Amino acid sequence: MKIAIATKDYATVCGHAGQTREWLVYDLSSHQSNQLLPAPQRLELNKEQILHSFADDGPHPLDGVDIVVTASAGDGFIRHMKKRGAEVLLTGEIDPTQALTRIIAGEALPDPRFDITTTLCKLRDLFSRH
Numbered sequence: 001m002k003i004a005i006a007t008k009d010y011a012t013v014c015g016h017a018g019q020t021r022e023w024l025v026y027d028l029s030s031h032q033s034n035q036l037l038p039a040p041q042r043l044e045l046n047k048e049q050i051l052h053s054f055a056d057d058g059p060h061p062l063d064g065v066d067i068v069v070t071a072s073a074g075d076g077f078i079r080h081m082k083k084r085g086a087e088v089l090l091t092g093e094i095d096p097t098q099a100l101t102r103i104i105a106g107e108a109l110p111d112p113r114f115d116i117t118t119t120l121c122k123l124r125d126l127f128s129r130h
Contacts, residue, residue, distance in 0.1 A: 001028045003103065004062055004086075005096045006070040010042055012094045015072030015112075018052035021045045024096050025065065028104070037100060051077060060084070069099050071112055
């Protein structure tokens, strides 16, 4: 299983996943519960790869990810990621490692905090191609 976490400076879980450039990608395919978490791959998307503007005409660096963790995302982003085979989890957790630890343990993530950009994204998603 691969989990991608939208981050700001690779340090905190950030919102507005469709505009996020910096991602931590954890490959848990060979992880055992009694092991330390594997080191994440740091992934920086270029301008054309940002999911809000990605042309969707070929492979994407986040392809193959099973779960996307972010503080906020619009419905269009969630639908887009579902088409690409990933479930989106929204959280109020700001520490990427803590969010990952909760997911692995099967614990619920804290609810996301209010974010005005999510409301704006919902309005934009009414006209989205996704």
